[in-house]
Amino acid sequence: MSLFHGLSAFPITPADDHGVVDVEGVMRLTAHLSAAGVDSIGLLGSTGIYAYLTRAERRRAIRAAVQSVGGRTPLVIGIGTLRTDDAQALARDAEAEGADGLLMAPVSYTPLTQEEAYRHYAAVAGATHLPLCIYNNPSTTHFTFGTDLLERLAGIPTIAAVKMPPPPEGSVADELARLRAGPVGKLSIGYSGDWIAAEALLAGCDGWFSVLGGFLPTLARTLVTAARNGDAATVRHCNARLQPLWALFRAFGSLRVAYAAIHHLGLSEAQPPRPLLPLPDPDRQKVAEALRACTEEQA
Amino acid sequence: MSLFHGLSAFPITPADDHGVVDVEGVMRLTAHLSAAGVDSIGLLGSTGIYAYLTRAERRRAIRAAVQSVGGRTPLVIGIGTLRTDDAQALARDAEAEGADGLLMAPVSYTPLTQEEAYRHYAAVAGATHLPLCIYNNPSTTHFTFGTDLLERLAGIPTIAAVKMPPPPEGSVADELARLRAGPVGKLSIGYSGDWIAAEALLAGCDGWFSVLGGFLPTLARTLVTAARNGDAATVRHCNARLQPLWALFRAFGSLRVAYAAIHHLGLSEAQPPRPLLPLPDPDRQKVAEALRACTEEQA
Numbered sequence: 001m002s003l004f005h006g007l008s009a010f011p012i013t014p015a016d017d018h019g020v021v022d023v024e025g026v027m028r029l030t031a032h033l034s035a036a037g038v039d040s041i042g043l044l045g046s047t048g049i050y051a052y053l054t055r056a057e058r059r060r061a062i063r064a065a066v067q068s069v070g071g072r073t074p075l076v077i078g079i080g081t082l083r084t085d086d087a088q089a090l091a092r093d094a095e096a097e098g099a100d101g102l103l104m105a106p107v108s109y110t111p112l113t114q115e116e117a118y119r120h121y122a123a124v125a126g127a128t129h130l131p132l133c134i135y136n137n138p139s140t141t142h143f144t145f146g147t148d149l150l151e152r153l154a155g156i157p158t159i160a161a162v163k164m165p166p167p168p169e170g171s172v173a174d175e176l177a178r179l180r181a182g183p184v185g186k187l188s189i190g191y192s193g194d195w196i197a198a199e200a201l202l203a204g205c206d207g208w209f210s211v212l213g214g215f216l217p218t219l220a221r222t223l224v225t226a227a228r229n230g231d232a233a234t235v236r237h238c239n240a241r242l243q244p245l246w247a248l249f250r251a252f253g254s255l256r257v258a259y260a261a262i263h264h265l266g267l268s269e270a271q272p273p274r275p276l277l278p279l280p281d282p283d284r285q286k287v288a289e290a291l292r293a294c295t296e297e298q299a
Numbered sequence: 300m301s302l303f304h305g306l307s308a309f310p311i312t313p314a315d316d317h318g319v320v321d322v323e324g325v326m327r328l329t330a331h332l333s334a335a336g337v338d339s340i341g342l343l344g345s346t347g348i349y350a351y352l353t354r355a356e357r358r359r360a361i362r363a364a365v366q367s368v369g370g371r372t373p374l375v376i377g378i379g380t381l382r383t384d385d386a387q388a389l390a391r392d393a394e395a396e397g398a399d400g401l402l403m404a405p406v407s408y409t410p411l412t413q414e415e416a417y418r419h420y421a422a423v424a425g426a427t428h429l430p431l432c433i434y435n436n437p438s439t440t441h442f443t444f445g446t447d448l449l450e451r452l453a454g455i456p457t458i459a460a461v462k463m464p465p466p467p468e469g470s471v472a473d474e475l476a477r478l479r480a481g482p483v484g485k486l487s488i489g490y491s492g493d494w495i496a497a498e499a500l501l502a503g504c505d506g507w508f509s510v511l512g513g514f515l516p517t518l519a520r521t522l523v524t525a526a527r528n529g530d531a532a533t534v535r536h537c538n539a540r541l542q543p544l545w546a547l548f549r550a551f552g553s554l555r556v557a558y559a560a561i562h563h564l565g566l567s568e569a570q571p572p573r574p575l576l577p578l579p580d581p582d583r584q585k586v587a588e589a590l591r592a593c594t595e596e597q598a
Contacts, residue, residue, distance in 0.1 A: 017384070018384060019382060019384070046408070046409065051381055051408035051409075052381055052382055052408070082350055082351055082572075083318060083351055083572055083573065083574075084573040084574045085316070085317060085318070085573065107408070108574075109345070109350035109351070109406070109439060110345065110350075110439070110552060110554050110555075110571075110575055111438075111439070111552065112574060112575075113576070115576065116574045116575060116576050117574065119573075119574060119576070120573070120574035123573070123574075139410075140408060140409070140410070142441050253409060253410065255409050256409075272409075273381075273382055273383075274382065274383035274384065274418075274419070274422070275382075275383045275407075275411060275415045275416065275418060275419035275422075276409055276411075276415060277412070277414065277415050277418070
């Protein structure tokens with residue numbers, strides 16, 4: 001199975017108030033995910049606060065994860081940053097530390113044109129030999145990939161996958177069929193936005209880039225395995241029990257909910273970087289209830 | 300006249316391909332603006348590529364500007380960054396270098412809640428004694444300030460001004476009257492988005508945060524002075540001649556047009572930071588024509 005297939009679990013990156021990564025914490029979380037049998041770990045994704053960490057701290061996190069699970073579970077590293085030269089340096093750092101793949105969002109301050117995004121990806125994809133996944137996440141980056149741009153990017157040798165957001169309209173199945181019929185079809189096509197994961201898995205997408213997988217990897221695996229076996233009833237049953245959690249992801253942002261869930265499950269005491277605030281107590285209570293709803297048949 | 304009144308000119312920050320600031324270039328550009336009699340210089344604004352420069356390079360730029368014009372023309376420094384602790388450090392750097400004021404946008408990766416933005420501003424405003432201007436720029440930051448939030452922020456002692464974007468609906472005059480009638484009225488209220496500057500100046504706003512002022516400061520001063528003298532005919536006449544330039548600002552983004560204009564005027568050879576690309580030749584030609592249209596009666 002290729003690097004960008006199956007369940008990719010996106011953990012938080014525990015760090016202190018000054019953005020110093022807790023390497024023991026990274027090792028513990030990644031070991032937990034590896035032991036649960038996830039297909040890859042998406043280190044330094046959005047939930048892994050890549051945007052809030054310096055180059056040096058990102059590198060320390062990668063080193064810790066490689067030390068903890070390298071060779072057992074593939075590591076895909078988020079390398080998004082504003083400047084092209086900085087993104088190239090982050091890609092080279094990931095390769096030097098022994099990571100297996102790269103994930104890059106078109107983060108911007110001045111909004112990017114399609115041509116600027118193309119050249120940015122081409123320059124970064126050419127900086128290492130690692131396979132790269134396009135991180136298409138318009139709700140965070142506010143960048144929209146045109147079909148032409150995705151098709152051009154699919155022609156770059158080291159670009160191997162695309163991480164798609166929930167479709168703005170229409171079904172995942174329709175979007176997937178359209179993408180696979182064209183030049184983008186040579187890429188692995190995975191989805192994020194956990195609340196559409198069941199739909200995307202049943203539609204036969206290649207991978208699920210999962211926030212849930214970062215703290216409940218066994219439950220996330222259950223969905224992926226059931227979908228792979230054509231067991232739609234189990235996928236729908238799990239997904240129904242996850243509705244309260246998906247509602248909180250959408251209401252509070254999946255990052256804030258992930259931190260609260262990780263605290264509740266005793267996996268880490270880390271807090272999100274300021275200005276992001278931990279959820280207040282009543283909302284943390286809702287997270288605890290949503291976790292009970294989706295896990296009481298588990299374990 | 301207070302720091303955030305009148306014409307605030309926003310120059311580019313010349314830097315090389317690796318993000319190293321050209322301190323001679325900064326000194327030359329700021330001296331040019333100071334000699335033209337702008338009321339303040341907005342160093343490291345959006346046009347001044349603050350988001351693309353490291354803390355050390357931002358500090359070098361401030362030092363160069365203070366050395367060039369400090370004490371003659373007030374310097375307002377853009378200090379936006381993702382982390383609260385980093386923004387506090389940038390504020391302290393600006394104060395230590397002898398700047399006169401701060402400008403901060405609520406830049407984010409994970410979208411901020413109103414409460415998170417409030418605490419971010421409170422923490423940064425409390426880090427120095429410098430007056431701070433709220434940089435309200437939803438088209439770049441994708442953060443929307445609610446009325447409640449602006450009113451709460453107006454109560455923080457060192458918050459002195461707000462830089463407003465073009466109103467999403469209704470006139471600047473109506474928005475200004477509404478803001479001045481409430482708690483936000485204790486702040487200086489200025490506008491950005493050069494294409495609505497004439498309207499905002501004629502409506503009696505306190506300041507114009509101007510990209511045009513960063514490369515044609517004399518023309519920008521003509522508008523501000525005419526508006527201050529109640530000479531609406533001159534404001535409208537200038538503004539009519541600026542329409543081709545405003546159209547290009549809106550089509551290509553004012554930053555890309557500012558670079559092309561600065562090249563055409565011989566003020567700097569600097570290029571924007573990759574992934575941002577210089578305008579291609581045909582579009583640079585349009586910029587040259589728009590500059591001719593607005594300047595042929597000048598000089």
